Amino acid sequence: MNLKTPFPDPVFARRDAFDKLRGRTRYTVDEACQGHLQAYLLRADVASGEILRLDVSAARKMPGVRAVVTASDAPHRFGIGVADQRLFATGRVRYKGEPLAAIAADTLEQAKAAALAVDVVIRPLPAVFDMAGALASGAPLVHPDWATHEVLLETRGAGRGGNLAWESQVRRGDVDAAFSRPDVTIVESAFRVGRQIHMQLEPRAAIASYADGRLHLIASTQAPWTVKNVTARALGLSPARVRVTAPAVGGGFGAKYGCTIEPYAAALALACGKSVALVPSRAEEMLSCPCRENADILIRSAVTRDGRIAGREAVVLMDCGAYGGEQIYLTTMTAHTLGSSYRLEAVRLVSRAVYTNTAPNGAFRACNGVYNIFALESHTDEICQAIGMDPVEFRRRNVLGDGDLGSTGQVFQGDVLGPMLEKMSQMRSKGATLPSDDGRLYGRATTVGTWFVFVGPSAATVNLNPDGSATLVTAGVEIGQGTMMQSLPQIVAAELGLSPCDVVVHQADTDAAGFDVGVGGGRTTVSLGAAAVAACTEIRQKLLALAARLLQAPASELSLSQGRIDRVGHPGTGMTLASLAQEAMQITGPISGSGAFTRPGVAAMDGCAAGHFLEAVDIPVFAVHDCDVAVDPATGQVEVLRYRVVQDVGRALNPSAIHGQIQGGVVQGLGYALHEEVTLAEDGAFRQAGFGSYRIPLAQDVVPVEIELHEGAPSIGPWGAKGAGEVPILNVGAAIACAVSRAIGVRVQELPLTPPHVLALLQGRKPALQLHHPQDWPARPGTNPPHSTAAVSVAG
Amino acid sequence: MxxxxxxxxxxxxxxxxxxxxxxxxxxxxxxxxxxxxxxxxxxxxxxxxxxxxxxxxxxxxxxxxxxxxxxxxxxxLDQDPVAQSLMAAMEAEDAVQCGMCFPGMVMTLTHLLKTCPTTDREKVKRALAGNICRCTGYERIVSAACRAAKDLVAADAQKVVA
Incomplete structure (x- = not known):
């Protein structure tokens, strides 16, 4: 798309703000609280054990109880890369909090009382709570039957075995030779991060009803089609018998990208024929939250004196918890986050998802990227220190440019990060000098990061209505990001020459809209937008053909603009779209269009990637972040003084909306970097159970982010757009860690940088991080994991 | 009962x-x-x-x-003139995202604007110590409260003149 063609309406306010401010918007939790049976999940109170007895007969007789379902009601396995999970613990408990039974009663209190009447006996088994323990020789297996699990996604050369849920590898060039060169400095770094909890204000929630042989789920979800398909699989139904609708969602950030609680409500509704609402309490939501995974990262590089990266290798361990879920898929991302941003002459990466007896992790905004960019950028600063080069200069020399190869050998197009770094220096040079004489320690850092749009299949239908308005039908969900309120109606309006006000956006309904992967991965504007453009193209063709006939002019001389169709250069000579749409009633019938989109499939280099679900990225997205911090040496308190972002957006369809995403995403990243901390108790459960113990940013913690949008980078997105909501959190941990490290003159290896953590660093009380996988060097696939790793070649 | x-x-x-x-x-x-x-x-x-x-x-x-x-x-609060002014400012600042926190935000800030009409960013942030938002990063909410404060002062001045 030529950026010279102006996008018609870049200023377009969101239409849901008025009602949301007044409390009128009906979220799933608002529908759930009246007129439905209430569901409660009985959860295991041990992390690992054998279920000796689970007798629900007394619970069924408790007052108000309408249905009790257990493992036998949902025996089918599901998962993302590997079908390793069932709805209920079956024979064996794998994490504390794993559901054992679901109960529906007239009130929530009755359902909870019935849960206490379930007779459960579980014999504790040895458990493993950290990845070191899980990968140690002789560790108890979370899934002793791992070899029998069905592999659901085809890849070449993945590794699996024992507590290793999945292993993917990247190899390009001769890494061993690079590390043996006499002219290189070898820098090795280790990093560790904990989990991050979404803390979206609306908990996950679902209401299930069963009528005319079909299930209807109203769900607070980011991915209606995933809910439909997983629910059907878990309950052994045909997906055609499950309908999912999604009202406004009160925040997701990835917590609602998978199908987690919906099938329980569905199973209960099937059992009793009544509508059943399941809304976890905040404490339940937290203990079962599909968190951003904790991770251990070991990375080393061979760098020449003039700052070229001759070789790089890394091992990334990602904790998937008791079931593989997203993390199996996310091993793929390491190639495109940790393995990206910089030109590498040779590279070898191993990315492992590891089973532990903890709650399953999931997706969270810029999955895998946030900690890998923290590791990569901190490592980059350590390289600069080792070779004595200015960190910004090192980045200028090494960032990916036009024609450079990514880790899997894909060819990047356009110089993007270089010019963005230049914009950042200009932005910095305009800033006022900060006072720095108050006894605090000051530091600043500029970091780069690479993310991508997770494209994937989307469908859209557009109806041109007889009044000249248009209706867009997709399975996209408004989770707060604004896509369904702003960019999508804007795109349809631009394509059809309408005002965005005249575009109605249908709420997600799998009975009305075609397949969609879901709202996540920065894909909504791009994938649903591209599908909508395709649908509008069909409408345009129909309109132009009809108008050519009615106006007696060749279609090539007609244009759609401002709700009219006119001869090019002769406004007012034609007719309104409304009158054309009405004419169509008599001639062709109502006008509609359908469109589809999927990933175009950018090529990787053959043989570079094994075990990957995405070998190359279709739309890379780049970000440059810069921050100034002050550290109080007496308390270890970090204050963020200024924060700047230059973000690659391709084309800004709605700059105000993007700025809003950047401010919000950066602040979420500040929480991750500075004070959001999940710790495990001795029994493997999270110690944090609410907003009191899990500290997310408050108004007084934040600064206004200074923002520049970088337009013009290549993108196949509609009107040249890229996803803008996911990436703002990407570099934040990195920027804060690098700035704090410079302020205090001590290496930062772990997040979050809480005051006690920073104080320990300042006082030299924090021992250097010892990761448990040094035997992985060199990072050869399949050499380390115990339990006879099987290198499986699923695709044959 | x-x-x-x-x-x-x-x-x-x-x-x-x-x-x-x-x-x-x-x-x-x-x-x-x-x-x-x-x-x-x-x-x-x-x-x-x-x-x-x-x-x-x-x-x-x-x-x-x-x-x-x-x-x-x-x-x-729908008919409350201070709340109305605040909600209009929230729209003008494009502050709303998922929306779950906003009814509470409007409650806190309406009270602030009534009890402390000459507010500033620091005062607004202090007032929001008990309001959590996970989407927006707060700054636009703060801007909206300050904008509403100005609008209300201007409206009062007009009333005095009239």
Whole structure:
């Protein structure tokens, strides 16, 4: 798309703000609280054990109880890369909090009382709570039957075995030779991060009803089609018998990208024929939250004196918890986050998802990227220190440019990060000098990061209505990001020459809209937008053909603009779209269009990637972040003084909306970097159970982010757009860690940088991080994991 | 047992347990779902209502203790000129994202604008210590409160002139 063609309406306010401010918007939790049976999940109170007895007969007789379902009601396995999970613990408990039974009663209190009447006996088994323990020789297996699990996604050369849920590898060039060169400095770094909890204000929630042989789920979800398909699989139904609708969602950030609680409500509704609402309490939501995974990262590089990266290798361990879920898929991302941003002459990466007896992790905004960019950028600063080069200069020399190869050998197009770094220096040079004489320690850092749009299949239908308005039908969900309120109606309006006000956006309904992967991965504007453009193209063709006939002019001389169709250069000579749409009633019938989109499939280099679900990225997205911090040496308190972002957006369809995403995403990243901390108790459960113990940013913690949008980078997105909501959190941990490290003159290896953590660093009380996988060097696939790793070649 | 509450200028009867938290009675018994049930522990501010003029976390108030008080929920602030000005400023600043925290934000900030008409960013941020937003990063909410303060001062000045 030529950026010279102006996008018609870049200023377009969101239409849901008025009602949301007044409390009128009906979220799933608002529908759930009246007129439905209430569901409660009985959860295991041990992390690992054998279920000796689970007798629900007394619970069924408790007052108000309408249905009790257990493992036998949902025996089918599901998962993302590997079908390793069932709805209920079956024979064996794998994490504390794993559901054992679901109960529906007239009130929530009755359902909870019935849960206490379930007779459960579980014999504790040895458990493993950290990845070191899980990968140690002789560790108890979370899934002793791992070899029998069905592999659901085809890849070449993945590794699996024992507590290793999945292993993917990247190899390009001769890494061993690079590390043996006499002219290189070898820098090795280790990093560790904990989990991050979404803390979206609306908990996950679902209401299930069963009528005319079909299930209807109203769900607070980011991915209606995933809910439909997983629910059907878990309950052994045909997906055609499950309908999912999604009202406004009160925040997701990835917590609602998978199908987690919906099938329980569905199973209960099937059992009793009544509508059943399941809304976890905040404490339940937290203990079962599909968190951003904790991770251990070991990375080393061979760098020449003039700052070229001759070789790089890394091992990334990602904790998937008791079931593989997203993390199996996310091993793929390491190639495109940790393995990206910089030109590498040779590279070898191993990315492992590891089973532990903890709650399953999931997706969270810029999955895998946030900690890998923290590791990569901190490592980059350590390289600069080792070779004595200015960190910004090192980045200028090494960032990916036009024609450079990514880790899997894909060819990047356009110089993007270089010019963005230049914009950042200009932005910095305009800033006022900060006072720095108050006894605090000051530091600043500029970091780069690479993310991508997770494209994937989307469908859209557009109806041109007889009044000249248009209706867009997709399975996209408004989770707060604004896509369904702003960019999508804007795109349809631009394509059809309408005002965005005249575009109605249908709420997600799998009975009305075609397949969609879901709202996540920065894909909504791009994938649903591209599908909508395709649908509008069909409408345009129909309109132009009809108008050519009615106006007696060749279609090539007609244009759609401002709700009219006119001869090019002769406004007012034609007719309104409304009158054309009405004419169509008599001639062709109502006008509609359908469109589809999927990933175009950018090529990787053959043989570079094994075990990957995405070998190359279709739309890379780049970000440059810069921050100034002050550290109080007496308390270890970090204050963020200024924060700047230059973000690659391709084309800004709605700059105000993007700025809003950047401010919000950066602040979420500040929480991750500075004070959001999940710790495990001795029994493997999270110690944090609410907003009191899990500290997310408050108004007084934040600064206004200074923002520049970088337009013009290549993108196949509609009107040249890229996803803008996911990436703002990407570099934040990195920027804060690098700035704090410079302020205090001590290496930062772990997040979050809480005051006690920073104080320990300042006082030299924090021992250097010892990761448990040094035997992985060199990072050869399949050499380390115990339990006879099987290198499986699923695709044959 | 039937309880009776004075909410948004009218009597509302309910049969909830007297110890039930007020926000659940509002939502589950009276259909007033504008106050949100987010943490249930008084941390997040999503369930704020006015009790005799001051914003208070409804999740911390047993419903029986709210009897006899004048309760105003977000639904009842619709006609309040200060709240209207604030909500218009929120729209003008493009502050809203998922929206779950906003009824509580409007409760807190309407009270601030009434009790401290010459507010500034620091005062607004301090006032928001008990309101959590996970989407927006707060700054636009703060800008909207400051904008509303200016608008209200200007409107008052006009009234004086008139």
């Amino acid at each position: 039937i309880g009776q509450l004075w909410i948004n200028g009218e009597w509302c009867r309910h049969d909830a347990d007297p110890a039930a938290p007020l926000h659940r009675v509002l939502r589950e018994n009276l259909g007033l779902t504008g106050s949100k049930d987010v943490c249930g522990e008084g941390f997040c501010g999503a369930c704020l209502v006015q009790l005799d003029g001051a914003p208070i976390a409804a999740c911390l108030v047993p419903v029986a203790l709210a009897e006899g008080a004048q309760i105003v929920t977000i639904e009842g």
